[in-house]
Amino acid sequence: MTYATRPQPAYGRPAGGDDLPLRTSREIQGDIIAGAKKDHVQLLLLKFENDAQARIWLRRLRPRIATTRQVAAFNAEFSKARKQSGGDDPKALNAVWRIVSFTYPGLRLLAGRDPFPSVAAGSTQEAYKQGPAARAAMLGDTGQCAPEHWLFGNGTGQPVHAVLTVAADRPQDLRVALTEEREEAARHKVVIVFEQDGATLEGSRRGKEHFGFKDGISEPAIQGFDAPDPNRPEHKKGSPGTRIIPAGEIVVGYERDDGMPTDLPDWAWNGSFQVVRRLAQDVPGWWAQVGARLKDLKSREVVPPEATTEWLAARLVGRWRSGTPVSKCPHADSPSDAEAWSDNDISYRDDLEGEITPLFSHLRKTSPRDGLLVKPGDTQTVPEKGALDGRRIMRRGIPYGQPFDPAGSAGNGPDAPRGLVFVCYQADLVKQFEFIQKDWIEEPDFPHRDPAPGRDPLVATATDVTFKGCQVHFEQFVRTEGAVYAFAPSLSTIEALADGKLNGGGGEDGDRVLTAPFVLRPADGAVGTDKARLAMRQDGNLVVLDERDQVRWESGTAGSGGVKAVFREDGDLVVLAPDERPVWKSRTTGNPNAKLVILTDGNVVIRAADGTVIWQTNTAH
Incomplete structure (x- = not known):
C-alpha cells in the first residue's frame, strides 16, 4: 500500500459533470467543511475503560455519524427554505448531527498500536501526540489559564480519549439524542469525563458571542465544495471577499497551498485535526475596561471627543457589533445594511499603519489579509494569498452559558459561567492553529512595527498596545478553561478502528x-x-x-x-x-x-x- 499517491480530486469538471465533488463525500465527517450548524450543541468528552468494548461502541456509533453529503444537502435545503420564507428559519426542517474525534491516547487504544511511532520535531504529529496541556506555555495558556486550572484535558485528571459532538436544531431533539448516547456509553464502559454545552444566543444576540459581536463571519471557502464566483473565481459565489482555499488545508490528503504532499499515512486521508477549547469570557469586566481606557484616551486627546465605548470596542475587534468592518465604516455601525454583517471583502492596503483598523485588532491579528509589509518601512504589501497561505482554519465555535444581564437571574449574573466553545479544523495543528495563536495573537511584535503593536487585546494575555502613538494597557478577560487536540477521521477509518485496525498507518505497510x-x-x-x-x-x-x-x-x-x-x-x-x-x-x-x-x-x-x-x-x- 502506498500513501501520498492517491489520485487528487479533480476541481475542474470531473467525469459525470460534478463541479463540486466534495459536496457528495461520504467519507469526510459532516462538520469539517459542510458545517453542522445547529442552535443546540453538546460535546461529550469520553474515556475508554475497555478497548474491546470501546470498539463495539464505535461500531454501533458509526451509522449515526454525519457525512459531508448529508450535512451539505440539508444545509442547502435549509438555506433555500429560509430565503423563500423571507429570512425565517424553516420550522419543518430539523436534523441531529453527530461528529466523533479521537485524541492520540484514544486512537492508540482503539488501533492497538501507535498511530505515529516515529514523528519529526515540530510536526503536527508531535503536537497531536503531546496535546495542548504540554504546549500550553507556548500558546499563552499561563497563569490563570494554565492547565492546572482546566476543567478537562489538563493531562493530570481523567484522560480524554474521544470527543462526541451532538448538534440539533431543537432542544428536545438534542435531549433525546443525548439520552441515547449516554446509554450507549454506559453500556460499553465508555465514561463521560466532561460535558460541554453550547447554544446560539437568542433574540438580538443571535449569531453573536457574549461580548456582543457577530461571530463566524470570516470562514474560508473550500475548493471542490464551494462554488466559485464567475467574475472572481478565487472567491466564493455570493460571498465577496471569502477566498476559496485548497481542500488540503483543512482535509488531509487533498491539494494544499504549498503543493507539498502530506506526510500523514493513508488512514488520515479525508480526516482533519480538531482543536477544542473552552474560553471563559468576563463580559462586564471587559466592557468596563473598554470604558476606562476610552476615558484615558480622551484625556490624552488621541481619540475624537465624540468617541464612545462602542467606537473603541469595534477597533479592538476590527468589526462593529453587527459584523460591519471598521475599515469600511470607521465612524459608526451600519446594522441596517443587510449585507454589511457578512462582508469579507476587506483590504488594509491603504491602512498599513492601522490608523483606521488598529494593527492589534482581533480581525487583523487573526487574518492580516493584504496589510503585511514585504519589509518594515516599505510600502509594498504581501498579497492576501501570500500572507494567509497555509494558515487558514475552519472555525465551528458556539457560545455557552447565559448572557450577562444585571437585571436577570443568577444565571445571568457577572460570575455565572459563560464564554465560547472554540472548535476548529485544520490539516496541520502547528502551521495553522498554533501558528495563529503563537505567532500572531500572542506575539506583541506582529505585524512588525516600531513601536510594537502589542498582543490581541480581545483574546490574548495582558498586553500594552500602541494606539495612535500611545501605549494603552489591557488586562486579560478571556480564560482558557480546558483544551484537547483530537483527530476526526474518515468514515472508512472509523470502520477500521472499530475492527482494531489502522490501515496504512505508521509506515508498517506503506512506502x-x-x-x-x-x-x-x-x-x-x-x-x-x-x-x-x-x-x-x-x-x-x-x-x-x-x-x-x-x-x-x-x-x-x-x-x-x-x-x-x-x-x-x-x-x-x-x-x-x-x-x-x-x-x-x-x-x-x-x-x-x-x-x-x-x-x-x-x-x-x-x-x-x-x-x-x-x-x-x-x-x-
Whole structure:
C-alpha cells in the first residue's frame, strides 16, 4: 500500500459533470467543511475503560455519524427554505448531527498500536501526540489559564480519549439524542469525563458571542465544495471577499497551498485535526475596561471627543457589533445594511499603519489579509494569498452559558459561567492553529512595527498596545478553561478502528511514493516512512534520516548554497542553489513518469516507469 499517491480530486469538471465533488463525500465527517450548524450543541468528552468494548461502541456509533453529503444537502435545503420564507428559519426542517474525534491516547487504544511511532520535531504529529496541556506555555495558556486550572484535558485528571459532538436544531431533539448516547456509553464502559454545552444566543444576540459581536463571519471557502464566483473565481459565489482555499488545508490528503504532499499515512486521508477549547469570557469586566481606557484616551486627546465605548470596542475587534468592518465604516455601525454583517471583502492596503483598523485588532491579528509589509518601512504589501497561505482554519465555535444581564437571574449574573466553545479544523495543528495563536495573537511584535503593536487585546494575555502613538494597557478577560487536540477521521477509518485496525498507518505497510514535480525545502521538514525520511537541511545538504534521526545518506552539498531539492518530471533529483543552478544531481534524467520512493525498509530509490530501480541511497536496514 502506498500513501501520498492517491489520485487528487479533480476541481475542474470531473467525469459525470460534478463541479463540486466534495459536496457528495461520504467519507469526510459532516462538520469539517459542510458545517453542522445547529442552535443546540453538546460535546461529550469520553474515556475508554475497555478497548474491546470501546470498539463495539464505535461500531454501533458509526451509522449515526454525519457525512459531508448529508450535512451539505440539508444545509442547502435549509438555506433555500429560509430565503423563500423571507429570512425565517424553516420550522419543518430539523436534523441531529453527530461528529466523533479521537485524541492520540484514544486512537492508540482503539488501533492497538501507535498511530505515529516515529514523528519529526515540530510536526503536527508531535503536537497531536503531546496535546495542548504540554504546549500550553507556548500558546499563552499561563497563569490563570494554565492547565492546572482546566476543567478537562489538563493531562493530570481523567484522560480524554474521544470527543462526541451532538448538534440539533431543537432542544428536545438534542435531549433525546443525548439520552441515547449516554446509554450507549454506559453500556460499553465508555465514561463521560466532561460535558460541554453550547447554544446560539437568542433574540438580538443571535449569531453573536457574549461580548456582543457577530461571530463566524470570516470562514474560508473550500475548493471542490464551494462554488466559485464567475467574475472572481478565487472567491466564493455570493460571498465577496471569502477566498476559496485548497481542500488540503483543512482535509488531509487533498491539494494544499504549498503543493507539498502530506506526510500523514493513508488512514488520515479525508480526516482533519480538531482543536477544542473552552474560553471563559468576563463580559462586564471587559466592557468596563473598554470604558476606562476610552476615558484615558480622551484625556490624552488621541481619540475624537465624540468617541464612545462602542467606537473603541469595534477597533479592538476590527468589526462593529453587527459584523460591519471598521475599515469600511470607521465612524459608526451600519446594522441596517443587510449585507454589511457578512462582508469579507476587506483590504488594509491603504491602512498599513492601522490608523483606521488598529494593527492589534482581533480581525487583523487573526487574518492580516493584504496589510503585511514585504519589509518594515516599505510600502509594498504581501498579497492576501501570500500572507494567509497555509494558515487558514475552519472555525465551528458556539457560545455557552447565559448572557450577562444585571437585571436577570443568577444565571445571568457577572460570575455565572459563560464564554465560547472554540472548535476548529485544520490539516496541520502547528502551521495553522498554533501558528495563529503563537505567532500572531500572542506575539506583541506582529505585524512588525516600531513601536510594537502589542498582543490581541480581545483574546490574548495582558498586553500594552500602541494606539495612535500611545501605549494603552489591557488586562486579560478571556480564560482558557480546558483544551484537547483530537483527530476526526474518515468514515472508512472509523470502520477500521472499530475492527482494531489502522490501515496504512505508521509506515508498517506503506512506502512513501512522491511524484514529479516535487519540491522539498528546509522549512518543509522531513517526509518519509518510519525507517527513512528525506530532508533538505538549512546548510544545503539533502539527507536521509533513520528512525533515530541519524544521517544514513547525504548529497554532500553542505555549504554549497543549496536551498531546495527538486524531483523533476524528467526523473532527475537535483539540489538547486537560489539561482536555480544545480549543485547535485541523481543523474537519472530522461525518465519521464519516474517515481521517487521512500521505502519502509529504509531505502530511498528512483523507479523508472516500468518499475526498474535507476537510483538508490542503499540505506535499507
